[in-house]
Amino acid sequence: MPPFSFFVQAATHARAHGVRLRACRHATRVRCFHKGPRDTVTSHPHPDEFSFQRLGLRPSVLTALRLAFPSVKHPTPIQHRFIDAVLDGKDVLLKDKTGTGKSFAAVLALLSQRRGHPYNSTLPGLTAPVLPITSLVLVPHRDLAYQYLHWIERIHHHMTPQDPLPSLAQVFLRDSAKSLQDQLDPIQRTPPHILIGTPQALLDVVELDPQALPFDRLSTIVVDEVDYLIETVPVLADKYLMAKIERRIHRHPGPTRILLNHIYSTTSARRKDTWQMYRAQNPSGQAHRREPNDGKPQLVMMSATLRNHLRRFLLADSGWFTKATSKLVRITGEVSPHDPKRKQFEEDAADDAVGGTDIQHHVVVVSDNGNITNIEDALPTGSSTESEEPKEQESSDVNRPELHPLPASSQTPDVEVDLDTPSPFNPNALEAVAAGFALDVPSVALLVLPSDAPVQRAVYELRLLGVNAHALDVLKDENGRVHLMRQDLDAPADNPTLLVATLASVRGLDLPELSHVFVLGVLDRGAVDSYLHVAGRVGRFGRSGKVISVVAARHKVQLDNGKSTMRDEAQMMRTLLKKAGLRATKFEHFQ
Numbered sequence: 001m002p003p004f005s006f007f008v009q010a011a012t013h014a015r016a017h018g019v020r021l022r023a024c025r026h027a028t029r030v031r032c033f034h035k036g037p038r039d040t041v042t043s044h045p046h047p048d049e050f051s052f053q054r055l056g057l058r059p060s061v062l063t064a065l066r067l068a069f070p071s072v073k074h075p076t077p078i079q080h081r082f083i084d085a086v087l088d089g090k091d092v093l094l095k096d097k098t099g100t101g102k103s104f105a106a107v108l109a110l111l112s113q114r115r116g117h118p119y120n121s122t123l124p125g126l127t128a129p130v131l132p133i134t135s136l137v138l139v140p141h142r143d144l145a146y147q148y149l150h151w152i153e154r155i156h157h158h159m160t161p162q163d164p165l166p167s168l169a170q171v172f173l174r175d176s177a178k179s180l181q182d183q184l185d186p187i188q189r190t191p192p193h194i195l196i197g198t199p200q201a202l203l204d205v206v207e208l209d210p211q212a213l214p215f216d217r218l219s220t221i222v223v224d225e226v227d228y229l230i231e232t233v234p235v236l237a238d239k240y241l242m243a244k245i246e247r248r249i250h251r252h253p254g255p256t257r258i259l260l261n262h263i264y265s266t267t268s269a270r271r272k273d274t275w276q277m278y279r280a281q282n283p284s285g286q287a288h289r290r291e292p293n294d295g296k297p298q299l300v301m302m303s304a305t306l307r308n309h310l311r312r313f314l315l316a317d318s319g320w321f322t323k324a325t326s327k328l329v330r331i332t333g334e335v336s337p338h339d340p341k342r343k344q345f346e347e348d349a350a351d352d353a354v355g356g357t358d359i360q361h362h363v364v365v366v367s368d369n370g371n372i373t374n375i376e377d378a379l380p381t382g383s384s385t386e387s388e389e390p391k392e393q394e395s396s397d398v399n400r401p402e403l404h405p406l407p408a409s410s411q412t413p414d415v416e417v418d419l420d421t422p423s424p425f426n427p428n429a430l431e432a433v434a435a436g437f438a439l440d441v442p443s444v445a446l447l448v449l450p451s452d453a454p455v456q457r458a459v460y461e462l463r464l465l466g467v468n469a470h471a472l473d474v475l476k477d478e479n480g481r482v483h484l485m486r487q488d489l490d491a492p493a494d495n496p497t498l499l500v501a502t503l504a505s506v507r508g509l510d511l512p513e514l515s516h517v518f519v520l521g522v523l524d525r526g527a528v529d530s531y532l533h534v535a536g537r538v539g540r541f542g543r544s545g546k547v548i549s550v551v552a553a554r555h556k557v558q559l560d561n562g563k564s565t566m567r568d569e570a571q572m573m574r575t576l577l578k579k580a581g582l583r584a585t586k587f588e589h590f591q
């Protein structure tokens with residue numbers, strides 16, 4: 001493998017001479033990210049009977065949706081069932097592949113729910129009646145909360161009549177710069193129709209004052225990425241380990257469990273009384289198309305990965321879902337024809353979770369001396385990652401997008417980092433990311449680091465390598481927000497961007513421009529679901545994408561107990577992909 005500088009020189013040379021790089025089958029794939037008709041959704045048929053009008057979305061939402069998201073023309077069959085069930089007041093458990101529009105459909109349904117009636121708040125300073133919060137959306141991290149808010153903001157922009165955005169939606173997250181009461185003030189003064197937050201932030205409120213937010217008046221609770229937010233005991237061969245996990249969960253339940261237990265236990269009979277009173281006053285009222293579930297708020301939970309043990313806990317043990325089967329809808333997306341386990345109970349199939357029909361999975365291995373090679377036994381470039389049978393290579397006379405050279409970095413990157421602390425990153429792995437990025441990414445890629453990795457340090461080191469790297473932060477950084485909303489998906493960028501984030505902050509994120517996800521190391525000790533969610537940042541809604549894991553060759557690692565052991569990340573990736581029913585294909589730029 002040539003040294004990294006080779007790629008920079010080759011790229012610069014190629015650009016200087018107007019040369020397009022070697023063409024290959026992937027050119028077709030890359031081209032289809034950028035030249036294909038973005039509005040065309042190939043993976044879902046849209047028969048006429050699936051229409052947003054028929055679902056009974058509010059007219060103002062429907063009109064605004066068309067203007068705000070012109071590419072969203074029809075609901076998919078799954079979205080149709082999902083929105084219908086939510087508007088019908090059913091509890092819903094939804095599992096569908098990544099990027100199939102679960103969160104988006106939830107937004108449309110929640111926006112179309114009718115608001116409850118004003119009530120007299122007991123909070124000091126609130127003399128006039130206030131409207132209740134209709135829906136609470138729980139998400140695992142703040143960037144996903146802001147993604148919801150940005151979608152709503154965009155629809156709201158086109159809505160008439162237009163109430164102020166805060167009365168439609170607000171986010172509530174932990175913010176160390178403000179007191180909890182300062183954060184609560186805007187929500188208490190103007191309770192939003194939809195409140196989006198992380199379970200921990202909302203639990204902080206409940207612990208401060210259980211009456212601070214009117215949770216007992218909620219109509220609906222949505223838990224997105226539920227398998228991440230609610231820990232359950234997986235079925236393991238090691239029964240001792242299972243018992244240990246169970247004890248730990250029992251002793252230290254996560255914030256989502258505590259919050260939901262609080263809300264569902266305090267959901268008083270008053271809710272039922274209020275409903276009955278309302279129905280008595282409005283016999284034909286359509287305030288909600290639903291009857292209350294024994295006074296409980298309607299519960300909607302969803303994820304691309306919903307294991308059997310979690311479903312069992314949610315439906316049988318949690319006490320949150322309605323027991324009435326007529327009020328519960330379980331929706332599961334299509335099962336991949338490649339799924340080896342499709343004859344078994346489909347909801348537990350691991351390799352059904354990644355949405356893209358055309359995602360290539362690559363694994364490159366970096367050695368101590370800087371060699372970068374494809375993982376042994378990678379299928380030839382262009383093979384299907386789901387099939388055991390390598391496909392024939394296509395002819396390679398198609399031009400790939402023009403290469404973007406990395407500018408040689410001559411100055412210190414403009415990022416604040418503590419350089420007294422040694423870098424936790426393998427420099428050869430970062431060089432492999434930089435090289436793969438320079439050679440293959442036309443516009444925007446995402447680099448996912450382990451959850452505890454310092455993002456700014458990675459950005460700093462990547463910028464030293466000439467990469468236009470930015471920490472993904474949709475709250476502070478306008479840059480991140482722009483990527484959530486970008487419309488002109490076809491144009492290759494002059495200076496492609498590498499967004500950098502950790503595993504903990506990418507779940508559920510929808511960055512439409514992404515064509516590539518780089519993964520540094522084997523994340524989450526090789527957990528299949530974590531990989532599937534990371535991989536699922538590309539290939540969304542029928543688009544294509546590449547996932548490139550960069551792992552270290554077999555090496556010695558020091559354990560906490562002072563001993564050392566050999567770590568073989570390539571083997572870990574092989575096992576992970578096998579469990580997911582996937583095969584690595586060769587990343588064409590490396591041997």
Ligand SMILES: Nc1ncnc2c1ncn2[C@@H]1O[C@H](COP(=O)(O)OP(=O)(O)OP(=O)(O)O)[C@@H](O)[C@H]1O
Pocket residue numbers: 041069071072073074075076079096097098099100101102103104105303304507508509510512536540541
């Ligand atoms: N009916 C539709 N037609 C066209 N595009 C759609 C439609 N529904 C959703 N989308 C787009 O699909 C993308 C993915 O949506 P979303 O993030 O809701 O998927 P998801 O299933 O929640 O993904 P994940 O499992 O990763 O959380 C968004 O860019 C959204 O605008």
